[in-house]
Amino acid sequence: MRANDLETIGNSFTGSYSYTLDAKGRINIPAKMRKALNPANDRTFMATRGADPCIVLYPVEVWQQIAAKLLSLNKRRALHRHYTRNIARYAEALQYDHQGRIALPAGLIDYAGIGKNVKIVGMIDHIEIWEPERLEESDNQYADQLDDLDTISDEIFSLPL
Amino acid sequence: MRANDLETIGNSFTGSYSYTLDAKGRINIPAKMRKALNPANDRTFMATRGADPCIVLYPVEVWQQIAAKLLSLNKRRALHRHYTRNIARYAEALQYDHQGRIALPAGLIDYAGIGKNVKIVGMIDHIEIWEPERLEESDNQYADQLDDLDTISDEIFSLPL
DNA sequence: ACGTTTGTGGGTAAAAGTGGGTAGAATTCC
DNA sequence: GGAATTCTACCCACTTTTACCCACAAACGT
Numbered sequence: 380m381r382a383n384d385l386e387t388i389g390n391s392f393t394g395s396y397s398y399t400l401d402a403k404g405r406i407n408i409p410a411k412m413r414k415a416l417n418p419a420n421d422r423t424f425m426a427t428r429g430a431d432p433c434i435v436l437y438p439v440e441v442w443q444q445i446a447a448k449l450l451s452l453n454k455r456r457a458l459h460r461h462y463t464r465n466i467a468r469y470a471e472a473l474q475y476d477h478q479g480r481i482a483l484p485a486g487l488i489d490y491a492g493i494g495k496n497v498k499i500v501g502m503i504d505h506i507e508i509w510e511p512e513r514l515e516e517s518d519n520q521y522a523d524q525l526d527d528l529d530t531i532s533d534e535i536f537s538l539p540l
Numbered sequence: 541m542r543a544n545d546l547e548t549i550g551n552s553f554t555g556s557y558s559y560t561l562d563a564k565g566r567i568n569i570p571a572k573m574r575k576a577l578n579p580a581n582d583r584t585f586m587a588t589r590g591a592d593p594c595i596v597l598y599p600v601e602v603w604q605q606i607a608a609k610l611l612s613l614n615k616r617r618a619l620h621r622h623y624t625r626n627i628a629r630y631a632e633a634l635q636y637d638h639q640g641r642i643a644l645p646a647g648l649i650d651y652a653g654i655g656k657n658v659k660i661v662g663m664i665d666h667i668e669i670w671e672p673e674r675l676e677e678s679d680n681q682y683a684d685q686l687d688d689l690d691t692i693s694d695e696i697f698s699l700p701l
Numbered sequence: 702a703c704g705t706t707t708g709t710g711g712g713t714a715a716a717a718g719t720g721g722g723t724a725g726a727a728t729t730c731c
Numbered sequence: 732g733g734a735a736t737t738c739t740a741c742c743c744a745c746t747t748t749t750a751c752c753c754a755c756a757a758a759c760g761t
Binding site (some may be wrong): 425443446448449450451452454455457458459460461462463464465467468469470471472484486 | 554664
């Protein structure tokens, strides 16, 4: 096993939690997720826009792998520069305080349409922060595509281990 | 992890910030970016024209790698000399003061079309300084190429880490 | 039941962002 | 060459924002 694999074992996030954003824009990170975060990350997540309309938190270790891929793009190509810009510009490192909270940037709060209540969802290697109604809408949107979900399951689990 | 990758961890810039140019042509560097800049750079960035119509700031360490590549070009080929000239002629070392500001050269301010307000964008290994409307125009320019951007995603994230 | 952890609220000192003054260096002009 | 002028690095001042701390009630585990 490579050292890199070992580091990542801790960073496994699951479960769904309801929390509240306080007046200062801070939000609690579930204790279980704080414990799951590898200490090498120094209590720090990279927050950015999700592909879905929510906020995504990556352990810095995971983000560094994303950043490394962005650096591998050809800087002479305008489209590649734009691609990097659109990912990097919304990303910000957030370290949680001794109460276990992070302060979400206003831009990301707007993007996710977050008010006072939020849902925090574990996504194995990262975490999603949703406005509760949006999450529900998203769920409904896929409720009539259950067959497709089965297909994805088939695809994933038929892969060689 | 190679030594070169390790160096880059410190000089990793993200996020986008709105700042103002003061009457003396000075602009603040976001605190998070100042902290991200490796101390070996002695609070100094190399500023030059970007390939896009904005100002680009490189940590001197990163600039030195660019300079090394330019040196490796064939000095007997006119096109190569022209390429080197256009990068080198506008480059200037800028050290930020104890308030965290750098003084932007007038030539670069003109090139980027900067007035009072600017957007500072992290690009992982370097920083861009944009006139806000130009950045928006640039974004719109790529709005109809979402498929191409998805293609980039597929290409780089399907590769093994 | 009781001590401990967790989630939430809020106060305060420090840091960040912005504006402007000034003295010495560099430049210009007679 | 020397005086006048511009430039620039450095400093001080002010306002806003952030980071850090204390507090407390609810939930949890034993």
